[in-house]
Amino acid sequence: MTFPPPRAGSGHALDPDAAPFDSLSMLEALPHDQRAAVRGRVIEGRGYEELALELGCSELAVRRHLSRGLRTLRLLVGTR
Numbered sequence: 764m765t766f767p768p769p770r771a772g773s774g775h776a777l778d779p780d781a782a783p784f785d786s787l788s789m790l791e792a793l794p795h796d797q798r799a800a801v802r803g804r805v806i807e808g809r810g811y812e813e814l815a816l817e818l819g820c821s822e823l824a825v826r827r828h829l830s831r832g833l834r835t836l837r838l839l840v841g842t843r
Contacts, residue, residue, distance in 0.1 A: 789839045797832030800825050805833075 790798055799818055803809040804825075811822040818825060 789836055792839070793832050793835060796820070796824075796828045797835065800828035801832040801836070804829050 790801065793801065796818055800814060803814045803817070804811070811825050814825045815822045818828075820828075
C-alpha cells in the first residue's frame with residue numbers, strides 16, 4: 764500500500780515545512796516490546812510470526828505492541 768506524499772503546510776510529520784524532530788530518540792523512548800515491534804515491522808519489514816517468536820509472545824500481542832507504539836509516536840510527533 765502506498766500513500767501520497769504530504770502536502771507542504773499540512774502539519775504532517777513528513778511535511779517538508781514541518782519542524783525537525785529526532786525520530787531515533789522518539790523510537791528509543793518506547794517500551795522495549797513496542798520499540799521492537801515498530802522497528803521490526805515498519806523499519807525492517809519483518810513478519811508478525813517472526814517477531815512473535817523473537818519477542819516470545821503471540822502474533823496478536825505483536826500487533827498490539829505495534830499499534831500502541833505507533834500511536835505513541837504519533838502523539839510524540841504531534842507535540843514536537
